[in-house]
Amino acid sequence: MINGEKKIKQPIRWAMVGGGRGSQIGYIHRSSALRDHNFQLVAGVFDIDPVRGKDFGINIHVDPKRCYQDYQTLFREEAKREDGIQAVSIATPNGTHYEICKAALNANLHVVCEKPLCFTTKEAEELEALSKEKNRIVGITYGYSGHQAIEQARQMIENGDLGEIRIVNMQFAHGFHSEEIEVDNPSTKWRVDPKVVGMSYVLGDVGTHPLYLSEVMLPDMKIRKLLCTRQSFVKNRAPLEDNAYTIMEYDNGAVGTVWSSAVNAGSMHGQKIRVIGSKASIEWWDEQPNQLRYEIQGKPVQILERGMNYLYESALIEDRIGGGHPEGLFEAWSNLYTRFAEAMEAADEGKEYTGIWYPGIEAGVEGVRWVENCVRSANEGAVWVEYQ
């Protein structure tokens, strides 16, 4: 049960790059990080426009002097202060993640980075090496993974409740970009511009989310090969896809699929994961995150509810309000930020982090790798490629 009592000794002095006024994802970062005194927001470069960024910073109680004009200045100036920042979150468009993350690590900062970490496995592995060298945490905000049902699912699979895993079906298939709305919508515009997002749109933008859920649930299963076919139903988006199917073979003989889409007309998120074993299946849907379907072959389907005593203990420790009360995405992110804080504290103290798993640098690397493999397959004519 989380009740707001401190989980770490001192709140971490923290800044944001991006996530300013009007941004989609900035608020949930702050709301989650600041919730339980694990972080303290003391500086930032909230906006590409420094004036608007400072004005925004003031409104969220950041010292105007510490609202900088760019991330380079932020890192440089804060490094000079005794009470300078210890960690930074990066919530800017995709094309900037690599350089900002690298600069932050070089400035000896812990990092929370938006997905995707960067565009190529090469870059990703470079960041991974750097973070190890510097002994700095890099957390990736695969926010849905913070829902308690995901840990419950992970435990059930580990405990063998499903039997041997055979099939993993995943999808994140919304309909919000069924039309060419990027013409008028800046937040969508950059998402379909290869210069900003690299070689893929929906694979990276949405597909990696359920993929990460599968990595959490099935840590021992490795993709051996995959095949991906992608389409641009809104023509002007080519070569970037707005719909894609990926089929994967795992090393243990299991198969998996991911449907990534932004043209699933009428659907809200459509993010689901179903893991099928020889004895039972579980299914989770991010729009009703407090429930987890548990379907044992030959038995009545069961609906597991967040916060109930019949869950595994590790799926209960982050409960904040008890069963029945709906927790939402903000609680999921808060759970991740709490784990990030604990991992950062451990790193600072030279201790090993013993808490619950979190999406770290390897998760960031893996997402990039998967997109790269998918694109390679798709570009070669939707053929099978060995997973590299």
Place this chain on the structure above:
Amino acid sequence: MINGEKKIKQPIRWAMVGGGRGSQIGYIHRSSALRDHNFQLVAGVFDIDPVRGKDFGINIHVDPKRCYQDYQTLFREEAKREDGIQAVSIATPNGTHYEICKAALNANLHVVCEKPLCFTTKEAEELEALSKEKNRIVGITYGYSGHQAIEQARQMIENGDLGEIRIVNMQFAHGFHSEEIEVDNPSTKWRVDPKVVGMSYVLGDVGTHPLYLSEVMLPDMKIRKLLCTRQSFVKNRAPLEDNAYTIMEYDNGAVGTVWSSAVNAGSMHGQKIRVIGSKASIEWWDEQPNQLRYEIQGKPVQILERGMNYLYESALIEDRIGGGHPEGLFEAWSNLYTRFAEAMEAADEGKEYTGIWYPGIEAGVEGVRWVENCVRSANEGAVWVEYQ
């Protein structure tokens, strides 16, 4: 509104081959055919065991003298009678459909044949040619297509309610054969025996059902190429698959997927079809067949209900009980058998059938062709093959 009043002038004198005591599917054939005086059950070879078959026939009020020992005798003897049968339904295991169907057509009988019609496109086309030559109807019992929601969906698509069609996702993925139950279960045993079912298990056994729904809804879209990967999670089933994914490209640039499975642990039928257009999507699930989801992008999801005035007229003519009252699979099959009867009458009178569509010989051919293409793709290493 159907109320039992005759749809055709005289009930069709009708026999069954197969569908005897203990069979899975025999009762729904009889129940549907006999419901509204469109057929009259006068003869049959209900069982591979003639003694049990005759005993069964007596119990369902068939003249014992017309309970024959095999289909050859049935066709021969009935042909001699003035009041001999006019039509026959074939509900035997798959491996016998081709020969019985051919014999029935050669005996100048109308046929209702279980799916799959046969095992190869070559055979299927031969039966198609024969049925045309003889001017005999062949109906295929893709029973789910008789639900009124399917006609509603067809109309909505034809009317452009969904915009241009982009994606068709299909699945029939149950969990009843997650374990090797065929060891003890004869009705499952033949389903996984290549000698009886040909080159495929779930593709033909379940995948063709939603595929046919897509043919009804999207009559103008043709598959151009496809790719199929299949697995045998219960090892002894190899080379027959108990799970398969198929990806298809249509000639108009749309894509489609079919997930066919018998190892989707904990799932009942799991038969669903979702058609996604540029403006809206529809989704239908065979376990709740009285509802149809209609999701217009940017609008609240709507749940359409069977029997309500807001539906297209052709989706209401087969209503038997009014909205709210749940109709089930038996009504769906009854609708098909009624259409079969009307088509048979039209053929007999040399008139053109002007009623609502039904799964005819082309549907039988197409199902066989699709399985054949899937298997070819899978066997060549899950590669793309041109649809032949």
Place this chain on the structure above:
Amino acid sequence: MINGEKKIKQPIRWAMVGGGRGSQIGYIHRSSALRDHNFQLVAGVFDIDPVRGKDFGINIHVDPKRCYQDYQTLFREEAKREDGIQAVSIATPNGTHYEICKAALNANLHVVCEKPLCFTTKEAEELEALSKEKNRIVGITYGYSGHQAIEQARQMIENGDLGEIRIVNMQFAHGFHSEEIEVDNPSTKWRVDPKVVGMSYVLGDVGTHPLYLSEVMLPDMKIRKLLCTRQSFVKNRAPLEDNAYTIMEYDNGAVGTVWSSAVNAGSMHGQKIRVIGSKASIEWWDEQPNQLRYEIQGKPVQILERGMNYLYESALIEDRIGGGHPEGLFEAWSNLYTRFAEAMEAADEGKEYTGIWYPGIEAGVEGVRWVENCVRSANEGAVWVEYQ
């Protein structure tokens, strides 16, 4: 498993009064009775208009000579025949049930009577006495009770799966008469005319349906007192109510509620029953009749599915198609008509009926009694009345 094989030695020679062309409920009577060779439709007075009635009879294969002009003639003429009718179903508007039922019993016929049996407990008890004297079966078509989930629920309660029963919440609350549609709709017009329906509209028309489900599930619990408040939201319906709440106290200390409504705008049927015990609850909804929710306190909710092996044996014997396949209201009614036939045969043979329960004359009496008590309470100012 029902497969159409005869359940009784000889089909019962059967007639209908009412249920003609355009009637709401006639077809489901015929469809259910005739389904499995338990009844044979040989005569009838299908319509208040004899000409239309005969024309209709011909179309459903009844001998024109046996399509009579009124029920008196039907009973008289059939009595003269050796192969005269043995049973009759009454599907006319409510105001005629009493007299037709009485006449039928006096003609030594078994009866299937639509609800309500009649208008007063006095009349009802008279019919009950008469049916006993004559040793004739009277079945009441509380059709929803034929769904297999109802028997499952009954068994679960009997077996103590719910613990001690505390609360029974019922509702049948549709929205089809939210406006004054009776102005144009004859099938609704008589329903709100006290001369035809007696002292109540929705209490009798819909409320008695879930009430009967509770009688099946809880045969030992007796209503001790009740309170009813009723409203006429469409003003011209007064004194007949289009909405009513009833609260009941049972002799064992349990409480129950019934919400009866025709003005629940936007709702289809809205027929539900929830039985709450000290350990668990069950809930059933007639629009999804193949599922039964089973909610054990402190455990995940379970969804029980029709046709599955984990159900009680008596909830499986009427399965016709296996789990997963949706059965509908027609199967529910067919189950009841089969039980009626078996009970009729037993009565004719002077044997005791040992089959599964069915809604018999007592159910008819009880429905009338309940409405009478509700109306009495409502008319006295919605006060508590002892249940008489």
Place this chain on the structure above:
Amino acid sequence: MINGEKKIKQPIRWAMVGGGRGSQIGYIHRSSALRDHNFQLVAGVFDIDPVRGKDFGINIHVDPKRCYQDYQTLFREEAKREDGIQAVSIATPNGTHYEICKAALNANLHVVCEKPLCFTTKEAEELEALSKEKNRIVGITYGYSGHQAIEQARQMIENGDLGEIRIVNMQFAHGFHSEEIEVDNPSTKWRVDPKVVGMSYVLGDVGTHPLYLSEVMLPDMKIRKLLCTRQSFVKNRAPLEDNAYTIMEYDNGAVGTVWSSAVNAGSMHGQKIRVIGSKASIEWWDEQPNQLRYEIQGKPVQILERGMNYLYESALIEDRIGGGHPEGLFEAWSNLYTRFAEAMEAADEGKEYTGIWYPGIEAGVEGVRWVENCVRSANEGAVWVEYQ
């Protein structure tokens, strides 16, 4: 769209009484109040045990010197400071609300008080008068009302989307106290002790929640009379009820019902409200708070989703994350605390509050009054009583 930018000029200096370690509801108060810089937690009496209370305060970053031993000291000492508290939240067991609230108002503090405000209408009206005299805000944490769907519902009704309102069905019926768990559970123990909770258990504890939702949605409808029947299924709880039904008549001829229960075995919250008009109904369920069912008679049911453009503007202003992303109870409470802050600021500045409605002192009074009337009715034998 809320993004964390300040809504008021200066965060309000704020304290809590109750809500300490292990309490059920303390964390959501803090989490909501502190979220967006509208409040600053500077003092408190978090626990009945001052030592544990101070330890807790330290852990949530409150100055140890301002962790007081009782509320009297808190109010007295803070009054002496220039930077003393301006507002206090009361999250103690029910029996203490009246005195603490009164003391707070007398100390010129704004108050956020847990429900129920107190035990008698007389006390409640006294507090109301005092708050007016002092010009201090009293907010009541009917937290569910902060969900955006509630404002959407209110607007739809005001706009006439439902037609004339006829029926309001409410329930809050969980199953967590189906057994006598209070024997071992202190948080439940006081809830069934008349000395601590007054004359009612579930009516006050849960019934008032949906009742308040109805007050928001239907501000012009007044209860004219009501009838309540209550039961103690766990015997030792008598005279306090663990289940109750209330029927209400409104001045405009509409009727309403409330089912309050703690013995609805297997149910999580079971909090629902359905408002039925002459044209359409809406239904909302607190466990899936991001959806609102909109059922127009004769049209397909629509599922409205939080955060979507088709909602009324006032139902969108508190969106924090966009449609599809599930918001939870924490966001609902945050919305209320934001409104409280704005109302407090307005009061301090002598301005009229022009923001969105919030549960204020009248809501507190009304809840008490309703329970009082229910209990009066129940105690007189479940008879109709004029609403006083």
